Amino acid sequence: DAGVIQSPRHEVTEMGQEVTLRCKPISGHNSLFWYRQTMMRGLELLIYFNNNVPIDDSGMPEDRFSAKMPNASFSTLKIQPSEPRDSAVYFCASSPSRTERGETQYFGPGTRLLVL
């Protein structure tokens, strides 16, 4: 099993540019999560999907952030326009079933984003 796949692994961009992060969850998993990790705030949940439907996006910082899951095998997190304070590691995770059961989540390797 390839695990959760994220791309790119590293991204350096200038403020104002659009950034798109990609995630391929583990096949058969029904839930997908986007997290952000910074030194100051630690890990934070941004949004999660269940069966491709966004369930809770209350963690999305502001309108500059958007996430989509067009099908069960692909999700994107987009930042437009990017700002230096968006610099962080963005993790995608998937789990086999609905979050209410508290299933184990499997994390991708993360995308390290630096906005100059």
Added chain:
Amino acid sequence: KNEVEQSPQNLTAQEGEFITINCSYSVGISALHWLQQHPGGGIVSLFMLSSGKKKHGRLIATINIQEKHSSLHITASHPRDSAVYICAVRSLNTPLVFGKGTRLSVIA
């Protein structure tokens, strides 16, 4: 919102020592996770528990629902255990809330 506190924030141990990392939370939960983040950044799920105790190799996780407290123990610690250990909790109909993590360094 659940408040998750971990202690200690940083821990340095000699190889072979028994290690305990603590996690307390403020609101009743349906599940608690212990995660390990390696120096390279990768995150691995160690345990998910809602009651009692779980053991995997040298790692033991316990939870006391009444006291809203969980501990992660490492027996016979080894330098390869050096990592950040993160506690995360879930209540019904809410996603995971994370602690700030405990940075463990095991010295040979």
